[in-house]
Amino acid sequence: MAMEQIKEMTQDYEMYLRDESRTVGFAEQIAFPHTAGEVKRILKECYAAGEKVTVQGGRTGIAAAAVPYGGCILNMSKMNRxxxxxxxxxxxxxxxxxxxxxxxxxxxxxxxxxxxxxxxxxxxxxxxxxxxxxxxxxxxxxxxxxxxxxxxxxxxxxxxxxxxxxxxxxxxxxxxxxxxxxxxxxxxxxxxxxxxxxxxxxxxxxxxxxxxxxxxxxxxxxxxxxxxxxxxxxxxxxxxxxxxxxxxxxxxxxxxxLPGVIWGTALLFEDELSSLQFVDKLRNTAEGIASMEFFDGGALEVLRKQKKNSVAFSALPEIPAFVSTIIYVELHSDTKEEAMERLHRVGDVFEEAGGKLENTWVAMNPRDIERMMFFRHAVPESVNMLIDERKKEDSRITKVGSDMSVPDDHLFDVMRLYRRTLKENRLQSATWGHIGDNHLHVNVLPNSMEEHARAKELFKQWAKEICPMGGAVSAEHGVGKLKAAFLAIMYGEKHIEEMRRLKRAFDPKWQLGAGNLFAEK
Ligand SMILES: Cc1cc2nc3c(=O)[nH]c(=O)nc-3n(C[C@H](O)[C@H](O)[C@H](O)COP(=O)(O)OP(=O)(O)OC[C@H]3O[C@@H](n4cnc5c(N)ncnc54)[C@H](O)[C@@H]3O)c2cc1C
The missing domain is CATH 3.30.465.10 (Uridine Diphospho-n-acetylenolpyruvylglucosamine Reductase; domain 3)
Structure with a gap:
């Protein structure tokens, strides 16, 4: 294509062939528009040529939605005003x-x-x-x-x-x-x-x-x-x-x-079941809870090793050996009095679930909240680093991560499902995420491509089991390319065909986001 904004793909642009899913795609052209007018002109050119277009933002997605499957990459990073x-x-x-x-x-x-x-x-x-x-x-x-x-x-x-x-x-x-x-x-x-x-x-x-x-x-x-x-x-x-x-x-x-007071507390549990009972009780009886985050034993084990082996992670708190699960609760309140009342409520429910107040970390100022954020972010980052190590054995290995959610009344069912089937399949995993919404990222950490394949099969089985519970196959990452098979399980062919009809009304030549959500057929 002739337009000067559309460049031929060269090695310089290789990084734009992938996103955080670590999937690698292919493309013939790339463009970095600055204005809506430029986007229009590029799209018109692609439309005339019948060229596929994959839109990209920060490429932090983990469902490969921004990974191109041919045609032109439209990278939006220069439109940042x-x-x-x-x-x-x-x-x-x-x-x-x-x-x-x-x-x-x-x-x-x-x-x-x-x-x-x-x-x-x-x-x-x-x-x-x-x-x-x-x-x-x-x-x-x-x-x-x-x-x-x-x-x-x-x-x-x-x-x-x-x-x-x-x-x-x-x-x-x-x-x-x-x-x-x-x-x-x-x-x-x-x-x-x-x-x-x-x-x-x-x-x-x-x-x-x-x-x-x-x-x-x-x-x-x-x-x-x-x-x-x-x-x-x-x-x-x-x-x-x-x-x-x-x-x-x-x-x-x-x-x-912005709420006047933002406090956070991490609650350290000896067993996972107590942590689930805590979540179930707290979300139905407490106010001002902005978030409830979960880190299981597998995730904590990865963090313990990371703290020991990497200077960049030495600021992570020491996680005592008895801890099997951590729940982080963030409280947003108008006043300190209100925040203190809410914190006490969290403490009461923690004790009712068998927890001891000395096994808590409390953050009452922005610096400590920032440290809690560092802890949360360190989990996926450490897992990615561990997978990079395993890639040295076989470059095809990636983590296999889930993004499924279920309604409140199925939290215990879905956790039983995860635990039983991971054990049956002898797969190493690290699980974290948004437990308040019964939405966990179970990440299988394969040692081989054989384990990788088994994890993928297992996730399909989970999709089939969580849908009848009223669950969703993707709760926040989007379906992209990697979860398209799950979307078909969730809605079935009749509704996938309805989605195709909707897409055709917007994109009659099927140019945008090739491979995302469902195939053209
Ligand atoms: C360590 C880590 C933790 C994460 N945790 C979370 C989390 O807790 N919650 C969560 O929701 N996500 C999480 N993500 C996933 C990711 O950050 C989000 O999905 C984010 O919204 C993707 O934004 P992006 O700009 O990187 O989009 P990209 O990855 O570039 O693209 C994602 C999708 O958006 C489309 N797109 C991008 N820009 C446009 C545009 N201008 N017009 C039309 N389509 C466009 C792309 O085509 C693609 O389909 C995490 C990712 C990482 C790496």
Whole structure:
């Protein structure tokens, strides 16, 4: 293709063939647009050539959704400006280009420092009010802060604090999406579908009329396939669409007032069952719980070794030998009195579950909270390093990680399922994640490709068993390429065909996100 923004793939761009799933794809071209206008021109060119397009944000995804399967990579990292601010009642909204990185966004919001060049008068006025106002934050927290807002919206990313604040979806108020043929649609929260028909007005006056799939989504935390419901909000169809319907060019997010007091406590359990009983009781009887995170014996074992063997991890706390499970609870409160009351409630439930108060770590200031975050982040990082070691034996080895969730009343069932079948299959694993939502990442750490294959079969078995429990095969990472078979298990061929019809209404030549969610057929 001729356009100067579209470059031929060379070795210099090799890193763009993979994401954090460590899957490697292939592509013939790559483009790094700076503006929505450039995105349009690139897409029109690709449309005319019938070229496949894979959109990329920060490539931190772990379902290989940003890994290209041929054609052109559209990398959004250069579209990283904050375009404006709006104030409505007492609420502030930010309009972002999709390549804004979460860590940068957090810094800008916390420091109230934005580059306002090119902002409208209304935006500057809202910003002046924002600077004089209290502290605010953007709550979605997918652990890996090099994620971009475009990737987060496309996966409907969640993370620890989504237990209280909900996933990214709940914080998105406006979207501009560019379709594969270069047309643009804008949608704001409040615009509704008509029954099972979604209609979007394009910038050239034409319309996209799309049939909404008729499945009933699980009541559990869910990021599996398209969000679909009768009379749904149109914006929700685009959020979580995994790069398959169009390219997000502008995103409006809502900021929340920062809670006055943020405390965290890690509770050290001798046995896993007590930790589950604690979770079950606490989430039904306590207030102000922003997150409940789980780390099992396998994960703690990896951390113990990491602390011993790597200087970079020496700041990790010493985990006593008797500890089999840790639950981290984060509390958000308005005042210290309220926080203290809530902390006591957590302590009471911990004791009721057989815990001893001396076996707790409490963080009451930002520095200690940061250390807890370091602990949480160290788990996936250490597991990745362990897998890198095993790759030296066989370069094809990867960890096999799950992202399934179930409704509250199936927490004990799903844990029994995981424990029994991992033991039967003699697989090493490390499990962590968002236990408040019954959403754990069970990570099998294979020693060989034979174990790798067994883990994949096991995950298929789990998908078949958690769906009848009312569970979701992906609760936050999105389906991407690696979980497409699970999506078929979850919804069945009839509903997959409905999703194909929806995609064709947006992307008739099937150019975007090849391999994501389901095959073209
Ligand atoms: C250590 C680690 C921990 C993690 N923990 C969590 C967690 O707790 N919770 C969680 O939810 N996730 C987690 N993730 C996964 C990941 O960070 C999120 O899925 C994140 O939202 C991906 O953002 P990204 O910018 O990297 O997107 P990418 O990986 O680049 O892309 C993801 C998807 O978004 C699409 N996309 C990207 N930009 C656009 C755009 N502008 N328009 C249309 N489509 C687009 C891509 O095509 C692809 O389908 C973790 C990842 C790592 C490495």
């Amino acid at each position: 904050v375009l404006g601010m709006r104030k409505e009642d007492e609420t502030y909204f930010l309009t972002l280009q999709p390549g804004v990185v979460l860590s940068e966004l957090r810094k800008m919001i916390a420091s109230k420092h934005f580059s306002t060049a090119g902002w409208s008068g209304e935006s500057k006025e809202a910003f002046a009010a924002f600077r004089k106002d209290g502290a605010f934050f953007f709550s979605p927290d997918p652990t890996e802060t090099s994620a971009t807002i475009g990737g987060m919206v496309s996966c409907n990313a969640s993370g620890a604090r989504s237990f209280h604040y909900g996933p990214t979806r709940n914080h998105v108020y406006g979207l501009t999406m560019i379709l594969s043929d270069g047309r643009e649609i804008r949608v704001t929260r409040g615009q509704k579908a008509n029954g099972y028909q979604a209609e979007f007005l394009c910038d050239d006056g034409t319309r996209v009329v799309a049939p909404i799939p008729t499945y009933v989504m699980p009541a559990a935390k869910n990021a599996s396939g398209y969000f679909a419901a009768k009379d749904m909000e149109l914006i929700d169809l685009l959020i979580g669409s995994d790069g398959t319907l169009g390219v997000l060019a502008e995103i409006e997010i809502k900021l929340l007032p």
